[in-house]
Amino acid sequence: MHYDLTDLRLFVAIAEARNLTRGAERVHLAASSASHRMRLLEASIGTPLLVREPRGVSLTRAGDALLRHARQVFAQLEQMHADLTPYAKGVRGHVSLWANTHATHAFLPDSLAAFLKRHPQVSISLEEHTSPEVVMAVARGEVEVGVVAESIEGAEVELLPYRADRLVLIAPADHPIAQRTRTPFAAVLDYPFVMLHSGSAIHTFTMNAAAALGRHLEVRIQVRSFEAVCRMVSAGVGLGLVPRSALADGPPREPLAVIELEEPWAQRDLKVxxxxxxxLSRFAADLVACLTGSGADLP
Structure with a gap:
């Protein structure tokens, strides 16, 4: 069965306007022409799509199904256009990169900026996922390159050193645990926390770490960056769990206590x-060489 994009665009316009005349106006067609096209489309499909009413139209069940699929078609066309546009502008390569929260916020901005400066013909799409999700996507061949803090036993992947870092607990200077230098994670689970937003890799990781101890983490507020976590903790909102590298740019406006966690998982050595x-494709191999410092492309 043949579907004409003009007919699908017209159908979506009519369905959204709930009116044939107004829908036709949206796509710059006369009402008579639009009505004729819709009848031909219905005849081609073999079932009514619209219920003609005195003050407009409504959709049949088939019409609802076609509207859903037509919207997906146009969304895919827009994505195709977005993916192809860089090539028209001279971009000749693309690499998909997945990384955990830690790498995405702490190290990759500088590394990718250095790589893209040396390779202006390459574009990169970066997505944030948990380390296990990244490993499995790479193992399945869905993504060429990932940056993770942990692997999965049995996953057929190669891990190459990228950066070393450690998760630390931060607290307001006047907090009861501020005088400690080290603490087990279980000892602080009675206090409220400031966390990155739900869905971030580090949020998922931390909630799972608490659940593994049979506890539930009380999240008082969720924010969008490690800097915001530090600001909220400084203001006394709660405790925070951040990479030590997130504190490297200087102290926040108010003093923070930094407490080492005794858990082995606090050591977050990042790997490509x-x-x-x-x-690997040529451009993915160039990116890996840049991230690992194994070639001329040092970050």
């Missing part, structure tokens, strides 16, 4: 994750 390095 690939399926097989020798099978």
């Amino acid at each position: 994750c690939v399926r097989k390095r020798e099978q």
Whole structure:
């Protein structure tokens, strides 16, 4: 069955306006022409799509289904256009990169800026996911390059050193635990926390760490960056869990206590994750060389 994009665009306009004449106006067609096209479309499909009413139209069940699919078609066309546009502007390569929250916020901005400066013909799409999600996506071949803080046993991937860092607990200077230098994670779970937004990799990781101890983490507020976590903790909102590198740019406006966590998982050595390095595309291989410092492209 053949579907004409003009007819689909007209149908979506009519369905959204709930009126044939106004829908036709949106796509710059006469009402008579629009009505004729809709009848031909219905005849082609073999079922009514619109219920003609005195003051407009409503959709049949088939019309509802077509509207849903037509919207998806146009969304995919827009995405196709967005993906192809860089090539028209001279971009000749693209790399998909998935990384956990830690890498995305702390290290990758500088690393990717250095890489893109040296490779202006390459574009990169960066998505934030938990480390296990990144590893599995790379193992399945869905993504060429990932940056993770942990692997999955049995996953057929290669891990290459990227950066070393450690998660630390931060607290207001006058908090009861501020005088400690070290603490187990279980000892602070009675206090409220400031966290990155729900859905971020570090949010998921921290909630799972609490659940593994049979506890539930009380999240008082969620924010969008490690800097905001530090500001909220400084203001006395709660405790925070951040990479030590997030504190490297200087102290916040108010003093913070930094407490080491005794858990082995607090050590977050980041690694570049690939399926097989020798099978990488040229641009992905260049990116890996830049991230790992194994070639001329040092970050």
